[in-house]
Amino acid sequence: MFAADLTLPAVYAKGDDSRSRTGSPKPMDEARFEAFYRRTAGSLWSYLFRLTGNEAAADDLLQKTFFRFLRANPAVASEEHLRSWIFRTATNLAFDHFRETKRERIKLEERVRDAVTVLEPRDAMRHDMMRTFAQLKPRERALLWLAHVEEADHEDIGEALGVKTGSVKVLLFRARKRLGELLTKKGLAP
Amino acid sequence: MKCAHEGNVLRAAAEDRWSEALRGHVGECADCAAAAAAAPWMSSFARMSDREHRLPDPSIVWLKAQLMQGVADVARISRPITIAQLMAYFAVAAGWAALLTWKWHAVQAWLHSFTPTGLVQNAARSESLSISFLTIVFVLASTTVMLALHTILAEE
Numbered sequence: 443m444f445a446a447d448l449t450l451p452a453v454y455a456k457g458d459d460s461r462s463r464t465g466s467p468k469p470m471d472e473a474r475f476e477a478f479y480r481r482t483a484g485s486l487w488s489y490l491f492r493l494t495g496n497e498a499a500a501d502d503l504l505q506k507t508f509f510r511f512l513r514a515n516p517a518v519a520s521e522e523h524l525r526s527w528i529f530r531t532a533t534n535l536a537f538d539h540f541r542e543t544k545r546e547r548i549k550l551e552e553r554v555r556d557a558v559t560v561l562e563p564r565d566a567m568r569h570d571m572m573r574t575f576a577q578l579k580p581r582e583r584a585l586l587w588l589a590h591v592e593e594a595d596h597e598d599i600g601e602a603l604g605v606k607t608g609s610v611k612v613l614l615f616r617a618r619k620r621l622g623e624l625l626t627k628k629g630l631a632p
Numbered sequence: 633m634k635c636a637h638e639g640n641v642l643r644a645a646a647e648d649r650w651s652e653a654l655r656g657h658v659g660e661c662a663d664c665a666a667a668a669a670a671a672p673w674m675s676s677f678a679r680m681s682d683r684e685h686r687l688p689d690p691s692i693v694w695l696k697a698q699l700m701q702g703v704a705d706v707a708r709i710s711r712p713i714t715i716a717q718l719m720a721y722f723a724v725a726a727g728w729a730a731l732l733t734w735k736w737h738a739v740q741a742w743l744h745s746f747t748p749t750g751l752v753q754n755a756a757r758s759e760s761l762s763i764s765f766l767t768i769v770f771v772l773a774s775t776t777v778m779l780a781l782h783t784i785l786a787e788e
Contacts, residue, residue: 472694479690488682497685505688505696512697513704571677589667590642590674596634611634611663618666625673 470512479508482525486532489592493536493583495576503539507532529592530602533584540580574624582617589614635663645671717786720779727772735765 470478483504490500510531511524575583584603588594594602596610605613635641637657644650645668658664732739 472691475694476690479693483687483690484682487685487687488678491682491685492677501688505693508693509697509700512694513701568680571680575677586670586674587678590671591678593639593642614634615663615666618670621673622666622669630673 470515475512478521478524481521482528483508485592486528489529489587490532490536492572492575492587493533493580494539495572499539499543503532503535506535510535526594526598526602529588529594533602534604536584537580570628574628574630577624578617578620581613582620585610585614585617586621635661637661637664638667641668642671644668646675648672717779717783720775724772724776724779727775731765731768731772738762738765 486507487500487504490503491497494500494503507528511528514527578586581603585599588599588602596614597607599614600607600610603610637654640654641658641664644654658668
């Protein structure tokens with residue numbers, strides 16, 4: 443899914459309307475941005491929500507990602523480039539968020555674990571899945587989501603997580619094993 | 633590099649549609665076996681509905697980004713002014729420090745002259761600070777006041 447060259451700003455590969463009269467790439471206008479946002483924000487929010495386990499944090503990180511995206515003056519070649527840039531930036535911001543809120547997060551996780559709540563069956567399942575996923579390390583969560591849901595290749599996952607492409611295979615294997623162990627513990631393993 | 637069959641394994645595991653060849657491959661490839669084990673759960677986890685959550689409106693995000701860009705532009709443009717201001721603070725502080733160090737004894741004597749005893753002695757000796765010293769004090773004091781006013785007015 444992700445493309446290799448993620449440098450912003452780059453020029454549009456095709457389409458003369460993307461360039462100004464001076465020949466420099468045109469920045470994204472509001473209509474283009476809105477269309478791109480509507481195509482990507484949903485999947486990006488899902489990723490951030492699964493990564494943080496917190497709707498407010500996912501909202502915040504989503505907005506920060508798009509602020510950075512607009513500040514980077516994203517006149518780039520393809521939707522794939524834009525999308526991979528967005529996921530990479532969102533991952534970096536999420537990891538920064540984890541570093542900044544480590545102590546609060548531990549308290550929050552304890553509170554969620556200890557909370558006795560009556561939930562609808564569908565919500566209970568959702569809650570249970572979120573709790574299972576939250577037991578993985580942030581990097582493991584990101585690896586699994588990018589590989590299984592976004593179907594990103596190892597090179598792109600490596601770029602998004604700041605690890606060597608060669609290490610992704612090993613890290614992904616470990617993350618899958620760890621998820622398997624958690625599911626076995628809960629009696630959910632296939 | 634990932635196994636060439638991984639994509640097919642993920643799809644087969646998510647949909648539970650296996651070919652004999654793929655099943656055979658999973659038996660031999662540890663990576664694909666791990667991927668196949670995680671895929672069904674990940675697939676249902678990804679399908680978990682997020683629809684009840686309302687995403688931030690794109691026009692609000694756009695507007696906020698424009699405002700933030702404006703603030704960033706102002707900060708960038710005013711950076712030389714901020715630097716000049718800091719340098720001026722430093723120069724004035726250094727000027728006062730140098731002056732007081734250089735003429736400390738004279739200043740002390742001058743301050744002492746304001747005591748009742750000092751006033752009497754000073755009247756008899758008619759001793760005071762030099763004109764050049766007073767001029768430097770005047771210049772430094774004026775600069776300090778101007779800098780302070782500039783800071784207050786710029787903040788407002």
